[in-house]
Amino acid sequence: MSNSQPPTTIPAYSTQERDAFGTKRRYHHKQSFCYIIRSGFAGGVAGCVAKTVIAPLDRVKILFQASNPHFQKYAGTWIGVFQASKEIYSNNGVRGLFQGHSATLIRILPYAAIKFVAFEQIRHIFMPNKETAFRHLLSGSLAGITSVLCTYPLELIRVRLAYEVRNDIRIGYVSLCKQIYHESAASHRQFIHLPIMNFYRGLNPTIIGMIPYAGISFWTHYSLTNFCRTTLADMTTKPSLAAGKLDSRGQSRKAPLKTWAELTVGGLSGAVAQTISYPLEVIRRRMQVYGALDPTKYIGVWQTIRTIWATNGLKGFFVGLSIGYLKVTPMVAVSFTVYGRMKLLLNID
16 A cells, blocks of 8 residues: 555635635636636626716716817816816706716626636736736736727717717617617728628727726736735735635735725826827727717728827827826726725635
8 A cells, every 4th residue: 555645635615704605715716617707796896886986077088088069168177177077067967977877887897897807817828827017918908908899889889978968868778879870980981881880980999099008007006016015015915804815726815905005006007007098098089979970971090090180289189188087097996996805705816
């Protein structure tokens, strides 16, 4: 009989506590169905909470970016954001500030869920053993592209709803979808002439813009989080939240950041990503609302760029950036923080 010891196995359970789903706390491999469902749920909740926090700012920003003629007098200044919000509130009340928000939630739930699930899965493929900043950037970019491709029509519908400011018009989702579908602009596209392509106005700059935005956002968040855990650990981390928990490799989990530190790291990540990708976001918004201005005409990326340049010059590509900071900084901060806390609650890393 052999005296060799049986191979060491990773324990299935770290404690006898139960998580939010009522199951015993254990590690979940990242490619397991349980992990995918939980990470998707955590991402969806994080996205909805973050978008709700900044919904009024999002409405005003769309009006500025898309050059809505009624609100151009407010664009270009910090105080203009609050003046525009005051006018919307005076005319339509709180409901006006959240116009199009239900469409935002319908879009952001699958968008955020897909983005975070894709990021975790791609990160696991690229970094099965060792994490690096560059691979975080690449994983974030690919995750952002994946989520955009899956949910873009919902984004266009949301923008069209938020762009409408006339009090005498109350357009519903079904009627708006029919309107977009029957716009003749699709017949003027260079390659694909199907009516369904009306729902993909502005997709190209969105994809191009998502590469730096999502990639830099995840990269900056990883780099700053790693800096806090190594250099500022005593001040920024809370080891008690990870005590007795295992990660997807069956190892002890890294100490999460304290809430204030997580919000700071997330906010800085969003601000950096927003600055770099903002011109492409302006181009995308213009293309998305062209259907409301002229449903018979399809405007491509380069024509949109030339129009913005001819009308406003270089500053035209950064109109609404101040409100972009006001919006994106808290949104990304809340998104990363809620996602991190949801992962702790659901016992996934």
